[in-house]
Amino acid sequence: MSDSARQGDAPIVATSSGTVRGLWRGTDADRSAAFLGIPFAQPPVGGLRFAAPVPVEPWTGIREATTFGATPQRGPVAEVTLIPEPSVPGEATLNVNVFTPRPGDSAARLPVLVYIHGGGYVSGSPASPWYDGESFARDGLVTVTVSYRLGFDGFGLIDGAPSNRGVRDWLAALDWVQREITAFGGNPDAVTIAGQSAGGGAVLTLLGMPAAQHLFHRVWALSPALGDVSRERAWSVATQLADLAGVPATRDGFATVDPDVLIGLQQKVSERGGSRLSGIRTLLDDGLPWGPMIDGDLLPTATPESIAAGIGADKPLVVGATDDEFTMITDDARARFRFVPAALALAILGVDRPTRRAYLADNAQQHRLGTAALLGRYVSDKVFRSGVAQVAAARGTAPTWVYRFSWASTRIGWACHCVDVPFWFDVLDRDRVDALTGENPPPSLADAVHGAASAFVRDGAPGWAPWSDEPGRTRVFDDTGPGDVADGYRSLRSLL
Structure with missing residues (x-):
């Protein structure tokens, strides 16, 4: 030093x-x-x-x-x-x-x-x-x-x-x-x-x-x-925002709007009325209103297309998700969904009959937990988990490792969105971690997840067999210890 x-x-x-x-x-x-x-x-x-x-x-x-x-x-x-x-x-x-x-x-x-x-x-x-x-x-x-x-x-x-x-x-x-x-x-x-x-x-x-x-x-x-x-979507939400602000959809027009006011207005553009199912369908159909835009300049094409074309193929990639990213949201409404058949709920979300049948068959265990649990898994799959499998497949033989974080929070009851982050950083003792994980989250799981992250940053390999060598090969992180499965994302194959 x-x-x-x-x-x-x-x-x-x-x-x-x-x-x-x-x-x-x-x-x-x-x-x-x-x-x-x-x-x-x-x-x-x-x-x-x-x-x-x-x-x-x-x-x-x-x-x-x-x-x-x-x-x-x-x-x-x-x-x-x-x-x-x-x-x-x-x-x-x-x-x-x-x-x-x-x-x-x-x-x-x-x-x-x-x-x-x-x-x-x-x-x-x-x-x-x-x-x-x-x-x-x-x-x-x-x-x-x-x-x-x-x-x-x-x-x-x-x-x-x-x-x-x-x-x-x-x-x-x-x-x-x-x-x-x-x-x-x-x-x-x-x-x-x-x-x-x-x-x-x-x-x-x-x-x-x-x-x-x-x-x-x-x-x-x-x-x-x-x-x-x-x-097209970016321009649509921009003009909606300009209308709410009462300004032209130009740089000079938006520059007159206080940033804090604009944040409130952009939240209104993002919100949709109606039932919980219609709100979920809006997310699935339209995607996020704000985020990286395919502009023909920095982003010439959609990211999966660029990756499939070989951009970044020389760079090792680890990609994964939690098992139930979204399920805690639908779980809050499980009483409301109690008498709604899962097939009907999926139909309301725009899922065609053959896909519904295949998805329900591949997710029978989740289905037994109720419609709310099944819907949460479906939205998790559409928004997060299917992208993991798609990107891994698009990479072909480029070095790619895939994982699932399957440990369920003892407070939330699911392997929910964000619950893996304190394990990845190995900060289980930090403020508000227990509010998401529950009390006494397993330090051995943090050792496994954080250890894999450190190994990858240091050596370029996280410590398990790559998907690119064995398509489907997935590391599963749980409190029983990390282990590999041959086809870790099989349950969402009907969505790919």
């Missing part, structure tokens, strides 16, 4: 934009440093609000990097996430956090993990205690967590503004990693990108993006939710 890293008993690192001072955490052999809120681009406000990210202006002296930077998330959205993701006020929302065991040691060249948070592309924050890289630092890895523009500011189609501004933020952050991570002890030639939910969709989007290929080397996608919003 360099002398500069120890100056003033605080870790100090010189970047090309200026010097930053972080803080030490842990003791003795487990001691590592955190550098929080380092800007990778100028604040996206004023004339830069709907612009592509602009390089940060250099500073003089030592910049304190001991508290999280501002986040794009504001208001009540922060209260509804399963993961605690605090909103931090301020304008400098394009920033990164770095967790490293070897700050200032440019010769260390440790493998690097870059994590992109989820939140449906409209919420989330890298300031979550669940995204702390301390456990990865203990394993000799450098972790970077990324902030990016959300919702309409990040992904809305605006006449006169560059498309996919949130995607451009990811690219700018990854470019920052390439330039600066050596000074934090990292190796820019060994970068793994990872994310969960929308973050999982983000890293798959990057995997299939020709313009991003030089910025990373491996990918781990947890419960990926792809955007792949069509230009």
Whole structure:
């Protein structure tokens, strides 16, 4: 470790934009440093609000990097996430956090993990205690967590503004990693990108993006939710938003709307009235309103098509999902669904008769738990799990590993959305973990999941047989211990 890293008993690192001072955490052999809120681009406000990210202006002296930077998330959205993701006020929302065991040691060249948070592309924050890289630092890895523009500011189609501004933020952050991570002890030639939910969709989007290929080397996608919003849908929701705001659907028009007001209005565009089943069908039919858009520029085609065409085939990929991502939502309405036959509910969701019959046959065990459980599994399969199998198949012989997270929360009762995240980061002792997992989540499961993640970041293989060698081969993570099955996603074959 360099002398500069120890100056003033605080870790100090010189970047090309200026010097930053972080803080030490842990003791003795487990001691590592955190550098929080380092800007990778100028604040996206004023004339830069709907612009592509602009390089940060250099500073003089030592910049304190001991508290999280501002986040794009504001208001009540922060209260509804399963993961605690605090909103931090301020304008400098394009920033990164770095967790490293070897700050200032440019010769260390440790493998690097870059994590992109989820939140449906409209919420989330890298300031979550669940995204702390301390456990990865203990394993000799450098972790970077990324902030990016959300919702309409990040992904809305605006006449006169560059498309996919949130995607451009990811690219700018990854470019920052390439330039600066050596000074934090990292190796820019060994970068793994990872994310969960929308973050999982983000890293798959990057995997299939020709313009991003030089910025990373491996990918781990947890419960990926792809955007792949069509230009037509993006324009439809943009004009709806403009009508609600009473402004033209142009850059100048939207610039007059306060960001917090716009967040409230975009929520109205996203909401749909009617029954719970009709709301689910809207999600299945239309997809997410905000997210990476197929713009013919950064995203020439839909991500699965790009991957099937061989984009990113040189990069190892791990992809998987929890067994019941969505089931806790339908489970809340199980009394309402009690007397609705599952076949009828699937028909209301637009599932044709042959598919209904095949799906019910392949999911008989879930069906026995009731219509609510069956519907939850179906939506989980359509939104998350079928994409896992499709992407794995599209990769062909490119190195690909697939998993399922099957441990059911003792509080929620299902292997639900987000429950795998504290195991992946090995942060079972952090704030609000037990609110999702229940009391005493199994540390052995965290050892298995986090150990696989660390092995992949370090060595490029997570420790089980790849799907690309044996199509269907799936690692199952449960409290009985990890094990492999020959066809882990067989139950959704009728949807593929």
